[in-house]
Amino acid sequence: MDQDPQLAVSQDLQRALLTAEFVSKSGSSNQDQGEDELFELDPQIFDRWVPLLRQTIDEGQLNTVIDDLYASIDDHFENLETQILQDSQINNNLVTSINEIQKVQQIIDGSLQNDIKNLQSQVRHSTLNLVSRKQILIDNTKTSSKITESSILIQKVLQILELFNRCRELIEEKDFFKALQTIETFETIYLQDFKQYNFEFLNQIYTSIPMLKSQIKDESINLIKKSLNYNLEKTFSVIGEKYYDVYETQILQDWLKTKQSMKLHNYKFNSPVEISLRDTSKLDSLQLQNFCQLHEFHDSILIFQSLNEMDFFIDEFRKEYEFRKSKLIHPLFLKDFSTVSHSNGKIDAFAEKLDLSFFKEYILKILGFLVYDKELHKSTDYVLSNNNNPNSTDIFWTSIMNKLYPYLITMVKEKLTTEQLLTEFKDFLGVLIAILENLKLNVELLYKVQVETFSQYCELLVFLFQKEFTNLLQDDDFMPLAITDKALYEKILKICWLADQGSDTSNTTNDNFSATFPFSPLYPMTCTLVKKTYSSLHSFISIFYKHDISHLNLIVIKAIDNIFDRVVNDNIKSKLDTTSREEIAQILVNLDYFVIAAKEFSLILTRENLTNNPDVEIRLSSIKKLIETRKEAETKLITLIDSKVIDLMEFIEFDWNSTEVRTEPDMTIVDIAQFLEMMFTSTLAIIPYNIKMLLIFREFDVITRRFLEKLLNETPDRISPQSVQNFETDMLYLEKTITKIFPNDVSSVPTSPSIPATPTDVPSTAGNRSSTQVENNIKSLLSTFTDLKQHIGLMKINHWDEYKDNDIRLKKYSRVKPEVAQSLLSKLQPPSSEQSNLVSDEGSSAESRANSRFAKLFSRG
Template sequence: MDQEGQYPLTQEFQKVLLSCTPSSLVREENHENGDLNGSGKASHSEEDFFDIDTQVFEKWTPFLRQSIEKGQLGLVAEELPNSIDDNFEGLEMQFLHDSQVSDKLKNSIGQVSQIQDLIENSLLQEVNELQEELTHSTNEVIMKKQLYVNNKKTSMKISEATILISKILQILELANKCQELIIEADFFKALQNLDSLEKIYLQDFKNYNFQFLKDIYASIPFLKKSIKDECINLISNSFNSNLGKNLNAVGERVFSVYVDELVPNWLQKREGMKLSNFKFNSPVEISLRDEEILRKIDLQGYFKLDEFHDSILIFETLGELDYLISETSKEYDFRKTKLIDPLSWKKSRSTPPSHKPGDLASDPFAQVLNMERLREYFLKILGFLLYDITLNKSTDFTLVNNNYSATNEFWDGLMNRMEPYLRYFVSDKLQTEEELSQFKDFLCVYVAILENYQLDIEPLLRILGSIFSKFCRITTIAFKKEFEILLNDDDFMPLTINDRHLYEKVLKICWMKEDELVKSQKDVTDENGEFVVTLPFSPLYPMTCTLMKKTYAKLTSFIGIFYRHDLHTLSNTLVSTIDSIFSKVVNEKIRAKLDTTSREEIAQILINLDYFIVAAKEFSHLMTKENIMQNPTVEIKLSSIKKYIESRKYAETKLIELIDTKVSDILETVELDWNATVTRTEPDISIIDIAQFLEMMFSSTLVNLPYSVQTLLIFREFDSLTRQFLDILLHGTPDHISQESVLNFEVDIKYLESIIPRIFPTSDEDSFNNSSEIQSPLTATSPTFNGNGRSVNSIENNIKSLEATFTELKQCIELLKQDNFTEYANPEIRPRKYPRVKPEDASILIRKVQVHSATATALEDDSRGSLGDDSTGRDLSSSSSRIAKFFNRH
C-alpha cells in the first residue's frame, strides 16, 4: 500500500506506456528480423522509436505535464523502473518466461531513458523561457497597475468634483426654482424644493466652507416664512372673493333652483301621483327629485378652495398646522363679523328664544326691516352657510379642529341674535295675509334648504309657528268683519229658494239634519209646478257655512305645502282658531242679537243656532278626518258645540220671556163684564185677539222651530194662559159675579181651547174642522213638526195633554154654574166632578156667585163632616173654616 501511495503517478504512467508498447515492440521485432546491420539498426530503431503516434503521445502528455508542474519529472523517470516491480510483480515471471516480451522490455527501457532525456531538455528550456517571459510580463503588469492606480485616483477626484459641482448646480437650481414657484404661488412645490435643498446641503455641504451655499442655506427659513405668509395671504384673498358678492349670488342661485324648479316639479308630481298627504322636503319628495336639477346646486362648482388644500399640506409639512388654524380663525371671525353686520357676532345664548321684541321698537336695524332687506340678508347668510359647509367638508374639518358642528354653532349664534328681530318683524311689520304668505313661503323654502344640509331649523320653525298664528288672527279678524256684515244684512226669515242650481249648491254647502235633508229633496215644486223650496234657517247659515269652509281651506292651504314639523302645535292652533271663530265670533255675535225684542228674530236665531250646533259637530268630524297630523286616532271636538247649546237654551228662555210678556200684555187689555145680564154665543174680542196671537205665533212665527222647542213653548204658554185666567177668575173679578158673566167666560175659554187642534192638527182637514166652535179668522197652516215624521198618535197625545191644562179652569167654571153647591161638599160627587178644584179656591168662587144664605149655611154644616173624607187625601177641615170666613167676610 505504501508503494502504491508513493508512486501513483509512475503507476498510472506505466500503465499508459504499457498500453502503447505493443506497436513499438512490433516495430522492433520487425527491425530485428529484417536488418541485422548494427548501424543501420540503431538509426532505424531511433527513428522508429520517436515516430510515435500522435494519439499515443497525447495520452502521455498529461502525465509529463503533471510531472513537470510538480517538478518530479526526474523522479518519475527514476521511479518508473521501480514501479514495474511493484505494479507488475505478478507478471514478472510471465515476462521472464516470455522471451519476446522480455526483449521488448529491455529495449523499451532505453527508449524511455532517451525520451526522458529529450523531455527534460526540451521542457526545461521551455520552462526557462516561460519563466523569463513570466517575469517580464509581471514587471509590465506591475508598472501598468501602478499607472492604473494613479489614473484611478485622478479619475475619482474628477468624478467627485463633477458630483460636487452637479449638486452645487442642483442647489442653485432648487434655490432659483423655489423663488420662481413662490412667485407663481405654487407654494407646496416650492416647499418641496426647499426640503430637497436643505437635505442636499446638510448631507453634502455641511462641512464645506462655501459661503454662497451658506447664504443659500441661511435663506431657507426666510423662504419658508414667505411661503407661510403667502399662504395666509391667499386664504385672505380667497375669503375676499368667496365671501363677497359671491355669497349673494350663490344663495340666490340655490334658492331659485328650489323655488323655480324643485317646488313646482313636486307640486306637479304630487297632483299627478295623488300624494297630497306628503309635503315638500319630505322623504318621498326628496326621493322623487330630478337628478339634473340637483346637479345645478352642487356646491363644488360654486367655490374654489384649492388654496386651502395646499395651505394645509404646507403647514402640515412644516409642522405648524396650529398656526394656520389660528390665523385662519382670526380672519374667518373677522369675515363673519362683517357678514352679519349690523348685528353683533356673539356666540352666547343670553337671550331666550321666547324673548319679546318690544325693546327693538327703537332699534335702527329693526326700523329698516322689510321683506326685500330680510330676503337679501338671509340669502347672503345662506351663501355663507353653504360656503362654510363646503369648506369644512373639503378640508376634512381640519381648520375647525375637527369640530363637526362648527357651521351649526355659527348659525345658532346668529339666530340667537336674529330671532327677536324676526318676531318683531312678524308682529309689527307684516299686517296682511299676502305679506304673511309671501314671508312664509320664503322661510319655508329656506328651512327646506337648511334641513337638507343638516342645519338646525328649530329657530325658524318657531318663527313659522308665529307666522301661522298671526295669519290665523288676521283671518279671524277678516272673518269677523265679513260675518258682521252677513249678520246685519240677514232678514231672519226662512230661506226661500226658487233656483234648483242654487238649491243644490246650498245643500252641498250647508250641514243639514239627516231627516231634513231627506225631506228637502222632496216636494220642491209648488202648486203651479214651479221650483220653490223654503229651508228653516235664514240666509245667514249657508253664507256662514260658505265663509267657514273658505276660511278653513285658507288656513289649511297656508300650511299645506311646506309645514311638516311640530304638527301637534300647528293642529292645536288650527283647531283653536276654528273653535274661536265658531264660538267667539259666530256664537257671541248671534247671542248679542238675542237682546232684541222681536220674537220673530229670536225664533229664527234659535233655529239658526240649532243648525250651527249641527255645523260645529260636522266640522269636528271633518277636522278629525282631515287632521294635519294624519293620525287616524286623533279625535277633534270643538268646544263651541257647548257654547252653541248654551246660547240655544238662552234663546229659548228669551223667546219664552217675550211670549209671556206679550200674552200678559194682551191679557191686560182683556175687560170682561162680570156683571153681565145677557149671555153671548161669541167670544169677547180681546179673547179672539189672544187666540189669533197664539195661533199665528205657533203656526207661522215659530213654525220652523225644532219640534221639542215648539212643544215646550206651546205647553208653556197654554199653561201660563190658563193659570192667568184662573187667577183673573179668582182674584181679578168683583166680589159678586153674575151667572151670565160665568156663561160668557165659559164661551171665551172654550174658544181658546178650540185652537189647540189647529196648532196640533191630526190631518189637514182637522186644521179647520176640528171644532164646532167659532173659528179664528186667521187661516192656520200646518206646523213643521206635523211634517217632520211625527206620528199622529204623538200629536193626539200632545193635544190631549194640552187640553188637560184647561181642566182646572173648566171645573171652576162648572162649579160657578151650579145652583146647588152641596155637590162640591159631597165626598162622592166632588172627587169625580171637581177633582182639580182646591177647597180654598172653591170657597172664593162660591162666595162670588149669588147664593141663598140657607144654602151657604147647609154647605158650611155639611163641609164640617164630609170634607174631611176627601178621597184625594187633602186636609179640608182648615179649608172649610176658610170658606166660612170668606162667606162671613162681608
C-alpha cells in the first residue's frame, strides 16, 4: 500500500532529530557572561534537515510537521517521563536539550521566514514573468495557427493549381479520362476547402470546369472519329489480308500435309477433326492488338459514364460508326432506297466493278472490319452495339451478304468463265468461310455461293466435255479400232469399260501383235474424258465443301448424267440422220458400250458417293436415254437395210413364160445375195451378235415373203414349167447365201488375243462361237425358205392328185393352202398358139424392161 508523502516526510524529520548529536562549545565568543557553555548543532546534521524542511515548506506542511514532531516527542518520551523525572542527570540533560531545541526552533523559524519571504518574492516575480510569457505564448500560438492555416491553404491552392495545370496537360496529351479524373479531384477539393473563400482566380478556374468537361467530351468523340478513320483506311485491309494469309499459307497447308500422311481423305478443312489437329499457336499473330488498340473507346466509355452522358456518347458513336460502315461497303448500299436501279437507266457501280480481283480486295477489307467490330463490342461489353446485342457483328455481316449474294451469283455465272477462275474463287471462298466460321459469323449465303460455284464448274466441265466430244465425234472414222501396239491395247483395256476384258496377251510380242476392238476411237477417248472430268469434279470439292453433302452429291450425279445424256447421247443421236449403214452399225456398237459405261459409272457413283452412305444406290437416268437411242439406231439400221433390199427387189422381173431353163440365177438375184452376204459378213460384222441374227432373220423372212407374194399374186394367168424351174434356181441361190454368212469352218477365226465382246453379247457366246450354234442358226434361217420350197415343189410336180393325198400333203405341202394350190396348178396348163405368141412378145418386152431396170440400179449405186 502506498505511504502518504506527508507522513513520510514527518517520519524522516523525526528520525533526523532523534539521531542528532549536539556538540559543546566554549562561550568565549559569547557576549553573555552568564553562560558557561553552549551546545552547537553539527552542520552535517543540519544539512540533513534542510531538504526535509524545504520540502515541508514547499508543500505547505510545516505546521503539520511541527505538530507531528510534538506528538512524536510525546510518544517517544511518554514512557520515559518517570525515569527522567527520577534521574537527575537526565533531567538536567533534558532541560538543556529543551533549551537548545527552542533555540534551534527560533533559528529555524527565522531562517524559514526569510526563505519564505524570498520565496514569495521570487514566486511573485516568476508569476508575473509567467503571465507575461503566457500572453506572449498565446499570441504566438494564434499567429502560428494562422501561419499553419495559411500554409495549408497555400498548399491546397498550389495543389489545385497543379491539378488544373495537369488537367490541361492531360487534355493536350489526349489522356482524357485522367484529365476528367483530375477535374473531379479539383472540383472535390474546391467544394470542400475553398467554397467559403472568395478567391477570384479559383472561382474563375471553377467556372471553367464545364468548359473543360465539354472539351474533353468533344475531344474524346473526335479521337474516336480519328481512330475509326485511321482503322478504316489503313488497318482493315491489313487485318483481312493477314487473316487470309495465315489460314491459306499455314493452317491450310499444314492440314493438307496431315491429311495426306494420316489418310484423312474424307475430312474437310475446318472440320472438327482438322480443328483438333490444328497448331493454334499460329493464330497468335492474329490478335487485334497486333494491328490496333481500343484504349480510346475504353477511356471514352469511362469518361461518359462518369459524366452520366452515355446516351449522348452512344448516339454520337453510332452516327460516326454507321457513316464509316456505309463508306466501308461502298459502292454497295445496305438500304434499299440507296440501291442504284438499272430501270432508271443508271449504272450499278458495284456490278460494274465486281470481278474476282475486286471482290478479293473488297471482302478482305470487310473481313478486317468484322474482326475489329467483333473485338470492339466484346471488349466494351457490347454497350456500343444496338440494344447491347452480342450478335451485332453477325447482323451487320448478314445484311451485307443479303445484298452481296445476288451480285456474287451473277459474277459466278457471267464472269468466272474458266476453270482457273472458278477454282481460284472456290479456294478463296473456302478459306474465307473457314475464317468466318471460326469468328462465329453466319456463312449460309456465302456457302450457297460456293455451292453455286461448284454447279457452274460442273456446267463448264460439261460444256468443255461437249466441245471436245463434238470434235472427237467429227473426227471419228466410225470404224472398229485396230490396234497393233500391245501397250496401247492394254491401256485401252484399263481405260474403257468392257463386257469382257479379253484373253491373256502376255505371250504375244509387240511385233506380231494385232487386235481390233468393236468400237471406234470415239469410245476410249470419251472414257478418258469422262474419267478426267469426274476426277476434276472430285478434286474441286475435296478440301472445302463440308456442308449439304447430299446436294453436292446430286450435283455430281447430274453433271455425269448430263455428260452421258446431253453430250454423248444427244450428239450421237444427231448422227442417226445419216444414210450410211456402216456408220449406223458403228454407232450402234458404240452405243452398246456407252450404255455399259453409264452403268459402270452408276456403280462408281454408288461406291464413291459423297455421303459415304453404303445404302445409297445410284442409277444414271442417261442409261435409259442411251438405250432408247440404241433402239432408234437399231430401227434406223433395219430401215436402211429393208429399204435397200426393197429397192433391189423392185428391179426383179421374172419371165413366167420362159421356155428355156437357166442353170445360173438371175443377175438381180445375184445382186441381192451379194448385198446380203456383204452386209452381214462385213458391214454388220461388228454389231452385237443377237442384233445381227435378228437382222438376218428379218431380212430373209422379208425376202422369202416378198418372193412368195410375187409367186402367188404377181404371176400371169399362164406360166411355163421352165419359169418355175428358173424361179427355183433363183431361190436356191439365195438359200445358199445363208451358208456364206455363217461359214462352217469357225476354227479359222483368230483366237489370240480375243476381241472384247460387245456388251449385249451373252458371255457364253462372246468371241468365237461353236459350230453347233452356227449349224443351229443356219437351220433356223433355212426354215424361212420352207414356204417357198413347198409352193415351188407343188408347181414342179404339177399333179393335183398328189396334193389331194392327205399323207403326202401333210408331209410335203403342209404350208400350201388348197385354194392357193388350185390357183397355181391352174396357171401351169399348156397355153394356146395365140397365147404362145403373146407369151413370146411379152418375154421380149420383159427382157427389155429388165435391162432398163439394171441400168437404173447401177446408176443409183
